[in-house]
Amino acid sequence: MSEQVLKISDFNVDFWVDGVWYPAVIDMNLELNAGKVTAIVGESGSGKSTTALGLMSLLASNARMSGSVQVKQEEMLNANASTLRKFRGREVAYIFQEPMTALNPVYTIGFQIVETLRNHFDMGPTQAHARALELITLVDIPEPEKSINKYPHQLSGGQRQRAMIAQALACDPGLLVADEPTTALDVTVQAEILDLMRGLKDKLNSAILLITHDMGVVADMADEILVMKDGITVEHGTADQIFNNPQHPYTQQLLGAVPKLGSSKKRALPYSESARPAPVLKLTDVTIEYPKRGRIPAFTAVKNFNLEIYPGEIVGLVGESGSGKTTVGRAAIGLLPIKEGTIEIVGKDISHATQKDLSSIRRHTGIVFQDPASSLNPRLPIGESIGEPIYLAGLAKGDALAHMVEDLLDQVELPRSYRNRYPHELSGGQRQRVGIARALALTPDLLIADEPTSALDVSVQARFLDLLQELQEKLKFACLFISHDLAVVDILSHRIAVMQNGLLVEEGDRDSILQKPKNDYTRRLISAVPVPDPAEQRIRREARLAAKK
Amino acid sequence: MAKKNTSAVETTTQDGGENAIFNKETEGLSQGQIVLRRFVRHRGAMTSLFIIVGLILFVFSALDQKIGPFKIPGWWHYGTEDLPELRSEGCKEGLVGCPTFSLRPKFLGGAGFGLGEHPFGQDDIGRDYFALVMRGAQRSIMVMFVIGIIGGTLGTIIGAISGFYRGWIDAVLMRFTDFIITIPAIIIGSVVGYHFGNLGVGFLAFYLGLFAWTGLSRLVRGEFLTLREREFVDAARVAGASNRRIIFKHILPNAVGVIIVSVTLLMSGAILLETALSYLGFGVVAPDVSLGLLISQYQDSFTTRPWLFWYPGLFIITIALSINFIGDGLRDAFDPRQRRRITKKDRESAKTVKKAGA
Numbered sequence: 001m002s003e004q005v006l007k008i009s010d011f012n013v014d015f016w017v018d019g020v021w022y023p024a025v026i027d028m029n030l031e032l033n034a035g036k037v038t039a040i041v042g043e044s045g046s047g048k049s050t051t052a053l054g055l056m057s058l059l060a061s062n063a064r065m066s067g068s069v070q071v072k073q074e075e076m077l078n079a080n081a082s083t084l085r086k087f088r089g090r091e092v093a094y095i096f097q098e099p100m101t102a103l104n105p106v107y108t109i110g111f112q113i114v115e116t117l118r119n120h121f122d123m124g125p126t127q128a129h130a131r132a133l134e135l136i137t138l139v140d141i142p143e144p145e146k147s148i149n150k151y152p153h154q155l156s157g158g159q160r161q162r163a164m165i166a167q168a169l170a171c172d173p174g175l176l177v178a179d180e181p182t183t184a185l186d187v188t189v190q191a192e193i194l195d196l197m198r199g200l201k202d203k204l205n206s207a208i209l210l211i212t213h214d215m216g217v218v219a220d221m222a223d224e225i226l227v228m229k230d231g232i233t234v235e236h237g238t239a240d241q242i243f244n245n246p247q248h249p250y251t252q253q254l255l256g257a258v259p260k261l262g263s264s265k266k267r268a269l270p271y272s273e274s275a276r277p278a279p280v281l282k283l284t285d286v287t288i289e290y291p292k293r294g295r296i297p298a299f300t301a302v303k304n305f306n307l308e309i310y311p312g313e314i315v316g317l318v319g320e321s322g323s324g325k326t327t328v329g330r331a332a333i334g335l336l337p338i339k340e341g342t343i344e345i346v347g348k349d350i351s352h353a354t355q356k357d358l359s360s361i362r363r364h365t366g367i368v369f370q371d372p373a374s375s376l377n378p379r380l381p382i383g384e385s386i387g388e389p390i391y392l393a394g395l396a397k398g399d400a401l402a403h404m405v406e407d408l409l410d411q412v413e414l415p416r417s418y419r420n421r422y423p424h425e426l427s428g429g430q431r432q433r434v435g436i437a438r439a440l441a442l443t444p445d446l447l448i449a450d451e452p453t454s455a456l457d458v459s460v461q462a463r464f465l466d467l468l469q470e471l472q473e474k475l476k477f478a479c480l481f482i483s484h485d486l487a488v489v490d491i492l493s494h495r496i497a498v499m500q501n502g503l504l505v506e507e508g509d510r511d512s513i514l515q516k517p518k519n520d521y522t523r524r525l526i527s528a529v530p531v532p533d534p535a536e537q538r539i540r541r542e543a544r545l546a547a548k549k
Numbered sequence: 550m551a552k553k554n555t556s557a558v559e560t561t562t563q564d565g566g567e568n569a570i571f572n573k574e575t576e577g578l579s580q581g582q583i584v585l586r587r588f589v590r591h592r593g594a595m596t597s598l599f600i601i602v603g604l605i606l607f608v609f610s611a612l613d614q615k616i617g618p619f620k621i622p623g624w625w626h627y628g629t630e631d632l633p634e635l636r637s638e639g640c641k642e643g644l645v646g647c648p649t650f651s652l653r654p655k656f657l658g659g660a661g662f663g664l665g666e667h668p669f670g671q672d673d674i675g676r677d678y679f680a681l682v683m684r685g686a687q688r689s690i691m692v693m694f695v696i697g698i699i700g701g702t703l704g705t706i707i708g709a710i711s712g713f714y715r716g717w718i719d720a721v722l723m724r725f726t727d728f729i730i731t732i733p734a735i736i737i738g739s740v741v742g743y744h745f746g747n748l749g750v751g752f753l754a755f756y757l758g759l760f761a762w763t764g765l766s767r768l769v770r771g772e773f774l775t776l777r778e779r780e781f782v783d784a785a786r787v788a789g790a791s792n793r794r795i796i797f798k799h800i801l802p803n804a805v806g807v808i809i810v811s812v813t814l815l816m817s818g819a820i821l822l823e824t825a826l827s828y829l830g831f832g833v834v835a836p837d838v839s840l841g842l843l844i845s846q847y848q849d850s851f852t853t854r855p856w857l858f859w860y861p862g863l864f865i866i867t868i869a870l871s872i873n874f875i876g877d878g879l880r881d882a883f884d885p886r887q888r889r890r891i892t893k894k895d896r897e898s899a900k901t902v903k904k905a906g907a
Binding site: 335 | 781785786789794799
């Protein structure tokens with residue numbers, strides 16, 4: 001049972017940049033036995049993925065490794081290419097974050113599994129096909145007979161990740177390296193994939209090296225945990241030790257930054273139920289359709305959607321990917337045309353507004369986009385990006401504009417000197433603050449935040465949410481906060497709306513939604529959110545499995 | 550809980566994380582400066598840039614230039630209209646007008662190091678071939694720039710409009726582009742050359758430019774199609790920017806890499822197009838001179854008087870090659886994924902940095 005699968009000792013990785021070696025992993029030690037799960041936790045840049053790729057010498061040519069990595073008592077570091085090839089896939093299999101890019105889009109998933117099998121074993125095509133079918137059945141892809149001949153794009157995200165797992169398991173590897181296996185997935189799908197991985201591990205007695213930034217996932221899976229920061233292992237212990245008695249301040253900080261569902265204090269609505277002010281945003285029976293293009297038929301993304309947002313409140317809009325929440329956000333600000341219904345912003349109907357009408361509305365609205373890397377023009381200094389709405393609204397020019405930009409930078413707690421910097425010089429968290437500064441440039445009545453934290457690390461996210469809350473309390477704007485993360489919505493919002501498949505399934509104030517959800521889907525969503533507490537996770541998992549049976 | 554998180558400090562200088570390592574070389578620079586630095590590091594491109602700039606100065610200062618009423622005298626003692634006597638001393642038996650340019654020193658039996666009277670020789674009627682080649686090179690370089698500018702501008706605008714607006718505008722413009730592409734360049738050139746060749750080389754270049762934009766417009770359109778979906782375009786729209794501002798201020802600067810690279814390659818193609826047309830007799834016509842025309846006029850003399858072939862050819866190759874190298878260097882400089890290959894020596898000489906926290 002406790003055969004040692006992986007032993008890493010004094011493992012170092014450096015990257016060559018411009019004549020200097022920069023360390024990415026420093027003196028790492030790790031032992032992993034069969035049937036166990038060790039998690040490496042850390043924020044982006046901590047060197048966790050580098051470790052995973054370094055195990056099998058998969059790093060780019062500007063990397064240098066030293067120390068020792070042993071898989072089943074055989075040294076992998078500086079091993080020759082044929083040894084490595086024998087071990088890759090056969091003994092050590094990888095599951096990557098993004099199954100769409102890790103699977104080859106021009107081959108069926110069956111073909112790709114068969115290929116792996118026949119590379120490593122002396123196997124005939126029919127035999128390999130039978131085994132592939134067996135594997136696909138094993139990972140619970142529906143209709144295995146049909147699915148084996150499907151291309152990756154014909155499968156849903158969760159199914160694709162299952163296909164990846166099937167491929168990884170093809171040769172019964174002793175060690176499974178899972179690099180952020182569920183980060184790209186919705187919470188409910190994530191829970192299923194984690195259950196699947198857990199079940200397979202017990203069945204096949206493989207060891208899993210789990211790499212993730214999500215403390216909830218770690219709590220669900222890990223026996224042992226390694227916390228990394230800037231390449232250094234800051235803490236190493238059993239899951240119990242790390243979660244219940246963290247020693248290192250960084251571990252404590254990391255755990256503290258994880259938003260926990262239902263732990264934030266009650267937030268009173270900024271208005272009284274009886275005397276509601278006029279809504280800032282009012283959507284009535286809104287239907288949004290993506291028109292048909294060529295042979296692709298028209299797709300109704302949002303149907304009969306009703307929502308009102310009053311001044312000074314934050315409304316959280318949650319749902320899984322594809323539920324239409326981003327579509328609602330974009331339509332609400334006039335970026336998408338609507339098919340039916342009406343949208344009113346500050347009392348003005350924009351459902352059929354022309355470009356000209358919209359420009360007057362835009363003084364009252366701001367939007368923070370999801371991806372900070374893409375939402376700032378890489379060729380403009382950030383001062384110009386922030387100042388653009390003011391300049392275009394004709395409010396200020398020249399020195400006056402520069403002043404206003406500096407004030408905005410102060411507000412989002414960025415140094416004024418950043419005015420002349422370019423987006424690529426800033427980190428993700430800083431870029432997102434620039435995004436807020438731009439959205440708030442015209443002191444809007446309505447701010448739409450479209451998953452602003454989904455690309456950020458937990459500690460950066462915590463800081464960002466604090467900032468947003470402070471600004472909201474100070475400036476009293478109304479906010480539609482779109483997110484897939486219930487815990488984040490819980491921290492911020494006064495009211496919550498839940499969407500599924502383009503329909504509004506439930507809406508109400510925060511506590512009633514989170515504590516007494518009426519809708520089945522809401523309940524499922526809440527129970528699938530991983531909690532950074534191993535004991536709690538076990539209880540939830542068992543409840544989930546019981547519910548399934 | 551939210552308040553407590555303030556302890557989870559995200560220090561503004563440290564949270565760069567992984568990017569900090571890879572962006573190290575780019576800190577404090579705008580994208581333009583980064584591109585410039587990468588370009589300067591490209592040895593082939595920099596050499597070519599010096600060659601082409603030197604060549605342009607050399608070629609244009611050689612002969613008398615007339616700009617309006619002003620006349621700038623050139624440093625070469627012959628013009629293209631002078632008719633000095635055909636000289637035959639120092640030439641092989643039966644030849645006249647051979648080049649006097651010599652690199653072989655006297656003690657090795659040569660004429661000594663020097664240009665002599667007619668370094669590139671003389672043509673049939675005694676005109677100085679150096680002056681003719683200089684004039685021809687001037688014409689070719691001019692054609693190159695005019696086609697580059699006109700083709701580049703047209704291609705960028707048409708590509709930008711069809712990529713940005715899509716829909717029927719795109720369909721119309723792209724079908725028009727297809728139509729232009731289907732007409733062979735030789736036919737366009739010959740028709741244009743036939744009608745406008747005698748109006749001077751400027752007209753010829755202008756009309757050729759009107760047909761040279763197709764490839765570029767397709768590239769720019771593709772670039773616009775991807776860039777317009779980026780979120781910063783939506784952000785600009787929300788900020789209230791007009792379509793024109795979005796195209797020129799937000800998207801175009803991001804597509805400039807593609808444009809510069811393909812315009813340089815368009816230019817090197819242009820010089821060859823002009824040469825080919827002149828060679829066929831459709832381009833620049835006598836009494837004006839161009840490199841292609843010179844080659845075509847003296848193609849019979851290749852076996853007997855090869856210098857009438859060498860020197861125009863040498864200039865064509867030098868110009869086209871330099872421009873190509875510059876284009877290549879620009880493409881490398883604009884490609885963010887391009888990194889210098891790391892040699893073994895680099896690996897050994899590199900220093901190790903321990904991070905502050907280590």
